[in-house]
Amino acid sequence: MLGRVLVLGLARSGQAAAAALARRGVEVVRADRTLGNDEDLSLLDGVDVVVKSPGVPREHPLVAAAQVPVWSEVELGARLLPVRLVGVTGTNGKTTTSELLGAMLGARVAGNVGRALTDLDGEVGEGETVVLELSSFQLEDVHELRCAVAVLLNLEPDHLDRHGSLDAYRDAKLRIFASQRPDDAAVVPRGFGGIPGEARRIEFHADDPLPAEPLIRGRHNRENAAAATAAARAAGASEEAIAAALRTFPGVPHRLEPVATVRGVTYVNDSKATNVAAARPAFEAYADTPVLLILGGSLKGEEFGPLARAIGPNVRRAYLIGEAAPLLAESLDAAGVAYERSGDLATALAAAAAAAASGDVVLLSPACASYDQFENFERRGEEFARIVRSLEG
Numbered sequence: 001m002l003g004r005v006l007v008l009g010l011a012r013s014g015q016a017a018a019a020a021l022a023r024r025g026v027e028v029v030r031a032d033r034t035l036g037n038d039e040d041l042s043l044l045d046g047v048d049v050v051v052k053s054p055g056v057p058r059e060h061p062l063v064a065a066a067q068v069p070v071w072s073e074v075e076l077g078a079r080l081l082p083v084r085l086v087g088v089t090g091t092n093g094k095t096t097t098s099e100l101l102g103a104m105l106g107a108r109v110a111g112n113v114g115r116a117l118t119d120l121d122g123e124v125g126e127g128e129t130v131v132l133e134l135s136s137f138q139l140e141d142v143h144e145l146r147c148a149v150a151v152l153l154n155l156e157p158d159h160l161d162r163h164g165s166l167d168a169y170r171d172a173k174l175r176i177f178a179s180q181r182p183d184d185a186a187v188v189p190r191g192f193g194g195i196p197g198e199a200r201r202i203e204f205h206a207d208d209p210l211p212a213e214p215l216i217r218g219r220h221n222r223e224n225a226a227a228a229t230a231a232a233r234a235a236g237a238s239e240e241a242i243a244a245a246l247r248t249f250p251g252v253p254h255r256l257e258p259v260a261t262v263r264g265v266t267y268v269n270d271s272k273a274t275n276v277a278a279a280r281p282a283f284e285a286y287a288d289t290p291v292l293l294i295l296g297g298s299l300k301g302e303e304f305g306p307l308a309r310a311i312g313p314n315v316r317r318a319y320l321i322g323e324a325a326p327l328l329a330e331s332l333d334a335a336g337v338a339y340e341r342s343g344d345l346a347t348a349l350a351a352a353a354a355a356a357a358s359g360d361v362v363l364l365s366p367a368c369a370s371y372d373q374f375e376n377f378e379r380r381g382e383e384f385a386r387i388v389r390s391l392e393g
Contacts, residue, residue: 002026002048008062009053013073016116017051020080023121031062041065051076054112054137072141074134077110077117079144082126086235087111087145089134089176090153092278093224095252096216097153098133100225103245104232107131112138113252129235136172146179149234150199151187153227156277185234187227204230211243216251220281254381256282259388264358267388270365271381275300276307279367287312290360292352294345295328296321297368297380304328307367308335317355319348323372344373345380349387362388 004027007018018028031043044050044062050070052063063070078085086105088098095113102109108124110117112133124130132147155170177186180199188195190205206223214225225246232242251257254272261267268286273279274297283291293315295307304324308331311318318339320328325341332339342348345364352362364384366377374380 004029004047006031006043006047006050006062006066007052008050008060009056011053011055013116013118014051014053016119016121017073017076020076020118020121021051024080044068052141054135058140069143070141071143072138074111074117074132074138075142075145077120078142078146080118081121081124081130083120083124083128083130085130085132085145085147086149086151086231087132087134087147087176088151088153088227088231089136089139089173090151091156091173091275092273092281093153093220093227094133094135095272096221096255097151097224097228098131099252100214100216100245100249101151101228101231102131103249104228104237104242105129105131105235106241109133111135134176136169139175140172142175142179144179145176146181147176147184149185149187149231150176150180150197151227151231152176152189152192152195153224154189154277155192156275185231187231187234189227202230202234210246211239212246214246215249217256218281218285220284221251221256254377256285257381259385260392262353262388262391264360265353265356266361267384267391268361268363268365269381269384270363271370271377271384273365273367274369274377276302276304276367279307279365280310282363282365283311283315286361286363287314289314290357291315292356292360292362293318294321294342294348294352294362294364294384295319295339295367296324297366297370297374298322298372299324299327300369302367304331304367305334308332308337311335311337316360317352319352321345321348321366321373322368324368328367345383346387349384353391 006029008031021028050066107129109131112135177195177197180197182198184199186199187202190203204226208226257269259267270282319342370377370380
């Protein structure tokens with residue numbers, strides 16, 4: 001039984017964790033992630049566990065000094081809530097697959113998308129299924145979290161600024177499987193090896209036969225649909241429920257989201273493409289359409305050469321924003337892709353709109369995080385949509 005817990009980070013997940021603990025009579029010490037100098041270390045006195053929000057790195061002074069277990073909020077939720085977890089992780093496609101899987105199973109979706117897991121405390125019944133989107137930041141601090149069905153969608157370089165190496169990032173992701181037992185299911189891309197745990201293995205591929213073709217566009221989304229279908233079957237969903245979800249699920253905000261068509265030009269918000277591997281499927285989805293592409297944002301330690309080489313001749317020009325612009329320009333120069341440096345989103349969108357002709361697509365698919373100019377990718381996508389809608393007037 002926990003007596004005293006330090007909750008570090010007081011955003012959505014931290015607030016939910018603190019409330020769930022308080023309801024059980026646990027003494028909660030709340031600390032904003034900005035704390036961490038020497039005098040703050042007294043906050044650790046007498047605590048049994050530190051529960052940290054995903055945005056708090058392991059190098060934070062209060063984490064580094066802790067002599068007690070450090071849990072992520074989802075680890076706490078898995079211990080407190082009497083639910084059956086279906087977990088989804090991967091570099092890209094997590095939100096789309098989690099929401100699609102939730103539709104197939106008729107289940108709540110929590111974790112890295114939407115509500116924190118502990119925010120469901122008091123609302124979920126014994127044995128209820130919850131689909132849990134899991135980021136590497138959440139998984140690096142799980143210990144006993146067990147998913148009846150765990151899905152790994154893909155694994156590409158990402159968040160290297162936080163994890164330090166691809167091996168460390170991979171290790172964090174694969175923790176989704178570590179506590180699984182023989183009667184659980186591990187859903188992985190065809191041929192993917194080296195997963196921990198004891199679960200039975202189920203493979204998927206974009207070319208798998210499905211009970212219905214997905215409504216959402218792009219080969220990458222067919223792969224997401226194949227993963228969701230495999231996971232839903234493992235979780236006990238009927239073929240009818242799976243097919244109905246595939247036919248009707250419209251996708252998620254900020255992921256290849258058509259915003260408006262203005263004077264024949266279609267504006268597409270793909271702000272959730274915060275890394276190179278996420279942006280490339282967007283180019284492929286519009287490979288037969290003239291595209292004016294908005295790229296850039298804050299850096300995450302990735303190389304942009306593979307991105308530049310993946311840009312096809314249909315991309316008429318790229319418009320570069322944010323701190324990544326100089327490095328993007330170097331890679332685009334080497335690949336012979338036309339570009340201009342716009343600085344910020346509003347300037348880039350104005351230039352792209354002025355250059356676009358009827359039938360073109362103006363695509364925001366930044367391949368970068370947003371933190372240099374926006375609070376998060378959602379705010380970036382919302383601002384893109386706001387500016388586009390102003391063009392309609």
